[in-house]
Amino acid sequence: MSTAYTDPILHWYGANARDLPWRAPDATPWGVLVSEFMLQQTPVARVLPVWHRWMERWPTPASLAAEPSGEAVRAWGRLGYPRRALRLHGSAAAIVERHGGRVPSSHDDLLALPGIGAYTAAAVASFAFRRRHAVLDTNVRRVLARLCSGVEYPPRSQTRAEVRLAESLLPLDPPTAARWSVAVMELGALVCTARTPRCVDCPVTGQCAWQRAGRPAYDGPPRRGQTYAGTDRQCRGRLLAVLRDAEGPVEKGALDVVWADAVQRERALDALIADGLVDPLDDGRYALPA
DNA sequence: TATGCGTGGGC
DNA sequence: TGCCCAAGCAT
Numbered sequence: 599m600s601t602a603y604t605d606p607i608l609h610w611y612g613a614n615a616r617d618l619p620w621r622a623p624d625a626t627p628w629g630v631l632v633s634e635f636m637l638q639q640t641p642v643a644r645v646l647p648v649w650h651r652w653m654e655r656w657p658t659p660a661s662l663a664a665e666p667s668g669e670a671v672r673a674w675g676r677l678g679y680p681r682r683a684l685r686l687h688g689s690a691a692a693i694v695e696r697h698g699g700r701v702p703s704s705h706d707d708l709l710a711l712p713g714i715g716a717y718t719a720a721a722v723a724s725f726a727f728r729r730r731h732a733v734l735d736t737n738v739r740r741v742l743a744r745l746c747s748g749v750e751y752p753p754r755s756q757t758r759a760e761v762r763l764a765e766s767l768l769p770l771d772p773p774t775a776a777r778w779s780v781a782v783m784e785l786g787a788l789v790c791t792a793r794t795p796r797c798v799d800c801p802v803t804g805q806c807a808w809q810r811a812g813r814p815a816y817d818g819p820p821r822r823g824q825t826y827a828g829t830d831r832q833c834r835g836r837l838l839a840v841l842r843d844a845e846g847p848v849e850k851g852a853l854d855v856v857w858a859d860a861v862q863r864e865r866a867l868d869a870l871i872a873d874g875l876v877d878p879l880d881d882g883r884y885a886l887p888a
Numbered sequence: 889t890a891t892g893c894g895t896g897g898g899c
Numbered sequence: 900t901g902c903c904c905a906a907g908c909a910t
Contacts, residue, residue, distance in 0.1 A: 633906085634906065634907095636906090637905085637906040637907090638905095638906065638907045638908075639904095639905055639906085639907060639908090640905060640906085641904090641905045641906095642905085642906080644905090645906090678905095679907090679908090681908085681909090682907090682908085685908080685909095712908095712909095713907090713908065713909090714907095714908085715907060715908050715909080716907090716908095717906075717907060717908090718906085718907075718908085721906070733906090735906050735907080736904095736905075736906075736907085737905095737906070738906090780906095783906065786906095787905090787906080791904095792903080792904060792905085793903075793904075821903085821904095824902095824903085824904090
């Protein structure tokens, strides 16, 4: 439905939207899908160059599916969470097998692809196909928490109330709903940011419940910080970087030198193999998966 | 439902 | 400087 927020936010988006390639008129559904995979937990600035190279090399799902998954992992570079590369490759293969090489437009079909959850299915259906779905990402959750609920941050995990709220705000006309969703996301990314919101630039500051309450500080449970140094995650990253940067298979010794703790190193390597990110060869060497 | 999963930039 | 955060997903 239409609310007091709708027009100001849509208007603000028209004047302030970033010129991102996956939003261009000639962007393909595949380009949108690739961007959504890469943007999962990764900032736009770091995605941009990788996305351009990716789309040049693999302009269609079929072109990616025709190559080994290890090539996807290599091209993923340092975006982080490389299992996403594997799942994107898997999605490309499933799109070829089940959908004739064309990215499906329905939420259900998208949700059935590997690496696609509720958010990404809604985002692709909405942004690539102009379908009407509530798109609830971290930006939207934060904007709605402040605007409608008067709190600085949304709950730790997504609630049904948040989904209902997002659905209740969705314009009835599907293309307008899609534009609304991307507009709220953009507002969260550029103005209603997590750390230091720029309320002076906000088009709905006058209607914001958090603003009207005097911007009370967050008083919920501490928001979980992620430690990294010394973790299995860091170890996995080091090991995989060796394989990414190598031309072909590497000797075990090349992996051993990047992490001192042998127990942790072996555990991480086994996990990478179990995840399908590393292929142990018969000759004792290691490679990205074929 | 809580946890594990990479990486780098901003404050 | 460390800490927090970034268009989540799978288990």
